[in-house]
Amino acid sequence: xxxxxxxxxxxxxxxxxxxxxxxxxxxxxxxxxxxxxxxxxxxxxxxxxxxxxxxxxxxxxxxxxxxxxxxxxxxxxxxxxxxxxxxxxxxxxxxxxxxxxxxxxxxxxxxxxxxx
Amino acid sequence: xxxxxxxxxxxxxxxxxxxxxxxxxxxxxxxxxxxxxxxxxxxxxxxxxxxxxxxxxxxxxxxxxxxxxxxxxxxxxxxxxxxxxxxxxxxxxxxxxxxxxxxxxxxxxxxxxxxxxxxxxxxxxxxxxxxxxxxxxxxxxxxxxxxxxxxxxxxxxxxxxxxxxxxxxxxxxxxxxxxxxxxxxxxxxxxxxxxxxxxxxxxxxxxxxxxxxxxxxxxxxxxxxxxxxxxxxxxxxxxxxxxxxxxxxxxxxxxxxxxxxxxxxxxxxxxxxxxxxxxxxxxxxxxxxxxxxxxxxxxxxxxxxxxxxxxxxxxxxxxxxxxxxxxxxxxxxxxxxxxxxxxxxxxxxxxxxxxxxxxxxxxxxxxxxxxxxxxxxxxxxxxxxxxxxxxxxxxxxxxxxxxxxxxxxxxxx
Numbered sequence: 325x326x327x328x329x330x331x332x333x334x335x336x337x338x339x340x341x342x343x344x345x346x347x348x349x350x351x352x353x354x355x356x357x358x359x360x361x362x363x364x365x366x367x368x369x370x371x372x373x374x375x376x377x378x379x380x381x382x383x384x385x386x387x388x389x390x391x392x393x394x395x396x397x398x399x400x401x402x403x404x405x406x407x408x409x410x411x412x413x414x415x416x417x418x419x420x421x422x423x424x425x426x427x428x429x430x431x432x433x434x435x436x437x438x439x440x
Numbered sequence: 441x442x443x444x445x446x447x448x449x450x451x452x453x454x455x456x457x458x459x460x461x462x463x464x465x466x467x468x469x470x471x472x473x474x475x476x477x478x479x480x481x482x483x484x485x486x487x488x489x490x491x492x493x494x495x496x497x498x499x500x501x502x503x504x505x506x507x508x509x510x511x512x513x514x515x516x517x518x519x520x521x522x523x524x525x526x527x528x529x530x531x532x533x534x535x536x537x538x539x540x541x542x543x544x545x546x547x548x549x550x551x552x553x554x555x556x557x558x559x560x561x562x563x564x565x566x567x568x569x570x571x572x573x574x575x576x577x578x579x580x581x582x583x584x585x586x587x588x589x590x591x592x593x594x595x596x597x598x599x600x601x602x603x604x605x606x607x608x609x610x611x612x613x614x615x616x617x618x619x620x621x622x623x624x625x626x627x628x629x630x631x632x633x634x635x636x637x638x639x640x641x642x643x644x645x646x647x648x649x650x651x652x653x654x655x656x657x658x659x660x661x662x663x664x665x666x667x668x669x670x671x672x673x674x675x676x677x678x679x680x681x682x683x684x685x686x687x688x689x690x691x692x693x694x695x696x697x698x699x700x701x702x703x704x705x706x707x708x709x710x711x712x713x714x715x716x717x718x719x720x721x722x723x724x725x726x727x728x729x730x731x732x733x734x735x736x737x738x739x740x741x742x743x744x745x746x747x748x749x750x751x752x753x754x755x756x757x758x759x760x761x762x763x764x765x766x767x768x769x770x771x772x773x774x775x776x777x778x779x780x781x782x783x784x785x786x787x788x789x790x791x792x793x794x795x796x797x798x799x800x801x802x803x804x805x806x807x808x809x810x811x812x813x814x815x816x817x818x819x820x821x822x823x824x825x826x827x828x829x830x831x832x833x834x835x836x837x838x839x840x841x842x843x844x845x846x847x848x849x850x851x852x853x
Contacts, residue, residue, distance in 0.1 A: 337483050343577035344451035344479070345649075347486045354490040373487040402487075 325407045327369060327435035328414040332403065332421065334428025335396035336376050353422035361406065366417055371404035397427060405435065450497060451482050453656075455575030458505045460547035461538050465509060468554065468603050468610050470516055475572070477508050502539060509535055548573065548660055549667065553612045556624040560599050565628050566635075567592050568599040574653045584646050585635060612667060622667065626675050626731070629654045637682050651686060655679050662718075673722035674731035680715030681738035684708045698843070700747040712742055733762035752781045769799035773810050780817055788814055797834070805834040809844065816851060824851055 337347055361368055376399065378392040408414040411434065418430045455478055462474040481504050485497075494500040537543060555569035567585070570576040578596065582589040602608070613621045636650030658676045662668050688706040689697060697703075719739065722732060736758045744750040756778045763771045776791035792811060797804040808831035815824035828848045835841045 337486065338480070341577055341579070343580050344455040344482045344575040345449060345580075346577065347482045348449075348451035351486040351489055354486075355493060358491045368491070371491065373490070 325409060326414075326437070328406055328408055328411075328417075329433045329435055330404045330406060330414070330418055330421070331431040331433065332401050332423070332428060333398055333431065334401060334423060334426060335399065336401055338376065339396055340426060350422060357420045357422060360420060361417065366413075367407045369405040369407070371402065373402040374400060376401075397429075401428070449652075450501075451485075452575045454498070454501050454505075455479075455482065456548060456551070456573040457544050458501075458508070459572055459575075460551040461505070461544060462509065462512065463610055464538060464547045464550065465535070466512060466516055468608060470512075471572075471600055471603065473512065473516065477512060478505075481505065481508060506535060506539065545660060545663060549664060550610050550612055552625055552657055552660065553621055554603070554608060554610055556621060556628050557603075557608050558621070558624065559602055559606050559608060561595070561602075564595040564599040564602075565624070566631055567595045569628060569657075570632070570653070571596055573657065580646065584650050618667070619669065622661075622669060622672070625661070626658075626671055629658050630675060630731070632657075633679050633682070637686065648686065651679070651683055655683065670722045670725040671729040671731055673718045674729055674735050677715040677718040677722055678731050678735035678738055680711045680718065681735060681742055684711040684715065684742065699741060704746070707742065715739065728761070728765075730762060730766050733758050733765070737762070750781070752778050756782070769795055770803070770806070773800075773806060777810055777813065780814055783817075785814075785818060797830075802836060805831040805840065805844065808834060812847075812851075821851060 337350065342350070358368070377390070378394055378399075379388060379390045380392045381388045406414065406417055408417060411432065414432050414434075418432060421428075421430045458478045458481070459471075459474055462478065463471060466474060481501070485501065485504070489497070538547070551573050552569065555572065556565050560568065567581050570581050570584070571578075576584065578589050578592045581587075582592045585592070612618070633651055633654035636647040636652075636654065655676070658672065658679060661672050662676060685702060685707045687708065688702045688704075715735070716739070719735060722735070737755055740751055740755045740758065756775065759771060759775045759778060763775065772791055772795060776788045776795075779788040779791065792814060795807060797807045800807050808827045812824045812827035812831060815821070815827060825848070828844065828851065832841065832844050832848070835844055
């Protein structure tokens with residue numbers, strides 16, 4: 325099995341101004357997705373949700389910029405690390421990502437494995 | 441594991457509860473801070489519950505809400521408006537008490553009555569109520585009330601501004617002020633329900649939710665002995681009777697099915713029963729309201745085993761009583777239609793002749809539709825078709841347009 329990182333990008337629920345009802349419906353879909361994955365043995369190695377604010381440190385002088393302006397479509401909101409046989413398997417898992425209709429997207433990156 | 445969040449509308453209802461409790465603690469002038477804080481709680485819950493749901497989501501939310509109170513104390517104390525906050529010595533005790541079920545209900549009632557404060561614009565009241573008590577987003581309110589989202593945002597801003605500027609208090613009025621305010625509360629709930637029941641918008645889901653919210657809020661009032669009155673019971677009965685046939689009113693394709701062609705076996709009996717028991721309580725008075733008569737009419741329709749066996753005479757009586765309380769053209773139009781069912785063509789014609797399309801504004805199609813019905817009953821097909829064409833020219837909603845088109849096809853055949 326290979327490991328893949330699914331990276332979620334898109335505007336946050338906060339920014340989208342979803343109502344509590346809509347938030348609850350979203351959550352139920354996420355929960356269903358997560359349940360499906362654990363049932364199908366697609367072990368989620370880890371997963372986290374991220375705060376909106378971005379601080380970026382760059383350059384040889386290590387210049388830190390707080391609250392970097394990022395286009396909401398590009399904003400990373402969270403990630404999962406999942407197991408799959410190959411990229412097609414990972415793509416299949418990503419089909420159930422609940423927020424495509426909110427214009428969010430999933431980026432799939434294979435995690436490198438090294439021989440000892 | 442079972443999805444515990446299958447609890448319908450848990451977030452929506454908790455939103456209203458939390459906002460109203462927090463406003464009771466901190467005062468209406470902090471409404472925006474409070475709404476943001478509560479909204480934030482749900483976003484956090486949604487993110488943390490994605491993979492694992494708490495055993496008791498409701499208790500979890502309440503616990504978070506209590507913590508929110510403490511956060512807000514800190515936040516608001518460091519800003520202005522501190523003098524409005526309850527004395528800090530009894531904070532802990534007070535918070536525990538305010539989270540008791542009866543106190544939560546009391547806070548929500550205060551919120552409902554505040555939404556209908558006479559200083560707020562009539563158009564803003566319903567939007568404000570849907571936002572603060574039912575946690576609808578501006579977008580949802582806009583789609584429910586067939587308005588632009590921008591308009592709703594403006595109304596909400598205006599309502600909040602008036603509440604702050606006029607220092608409206610977060611209370612249920614007492615004494616003589618109570619019945620008057622209750623009247624406007626019931627009027628807003630009636631409007632909310634009718635938007636859901638009669639508007640025939642595309643989205644059946646939002647319509648059901650509007651009806652559901654109106655009923656839930658009405659029930660909250662009924663729970664309170666000092667506040668409720670016989671009008672409240674009558675309004676709730678009316679809502680039950682209408683809701684009992686909400687499902688059968690629309691087909692799956694969102695096609696309108698008129699009373700004549702509805703499958704009466706689909707009417708939801710438990711709601712009819714609930715409506716009946718409320719009606720018994722509602723008539724415990726000598727003064728009847730419009731809700732009493734409208735409920736009586738709805739009930740009469742439900743009683744009839746078939747459209748043909750409807751007691752039109754009784755219905756006409758109720759309509760006449762209703763008209764004496766609320767002399768509106770739409771009621772007159774209904775009286776004309778009821779006369780038609782009783783084959784009183786002359787009387788029906790006279791009433792229709794008194795009316796004109798301009799009496800009905802955007803609903804002028806109802807007027808032309810009534811004329812079409814009249815000519816159809818009299819077997820004057822050509823005239824019926826002309827009126828039907830007029831009705832079609834004046835309709836502005838897809839579902840209603842399709843309904844009229846279907847009717848026209850049936851006339852032609």
